Amino acid sequence: MKDIVRDGDPVLRQVAKKVEFPLSAEDRQLAADMMAYLVNSQDPKIAEKHQLRAGVGLAAPQVGVSKQMAAVLVPTDNPDDPKPVLKTVLINPLIIVQSVKDAALAEGEGCLSVDKDIRGYVPRHDRITIRCQDMAGNTIRLKLKDYPAIVCQHEIDHLNGILFYDHINKENPFKLKDNTVVIE
């Protein structure tokens, strides 16, 4: 697994290139490697052994590849059901519907590419519809809300050269629009 690129590297500020189909062997390997990183990073033993920061998403620019591809692995929030809430690879994703209503994580956001803690609310859309392609190139639509929607917006931002702290209000980091859902 390639190292995670850190803030300051120009690749994180580029608009990534569209992925062509059929996928090359290299692109298939990239998708598999990014998902494997997330799976491993969420396994306490493996994460400890390899000193991995747990991640729920990883975008190709974060491993130095400026392509429109991101892996997302949102673990289950139900102890009785191990199935992840969302496990997918977004290829050429585009947000085609977004709610007026905003949402933000109560504890703010972090990023595997940003070592320092940057506090403050990151206002995002509470609900989105993403049009993207699956590994076979079929066009799919994902309707998401709450935490999975937040994670996917964070990843799609990476594909457009945007980092989470770009959204934090400089004057008052904890300022929010009135009807913003704060997700605990």
Ligand SMILES: OCN(O)CCCc1ccccc1
């Ligand atoms: O780009 C993925 N990455 O830096 C890992 C952190 C992902 C993430 C963290 C908080 C809220 C949304 C998404």
Ligand code: NI
């Ligand atoms: Ni990130």
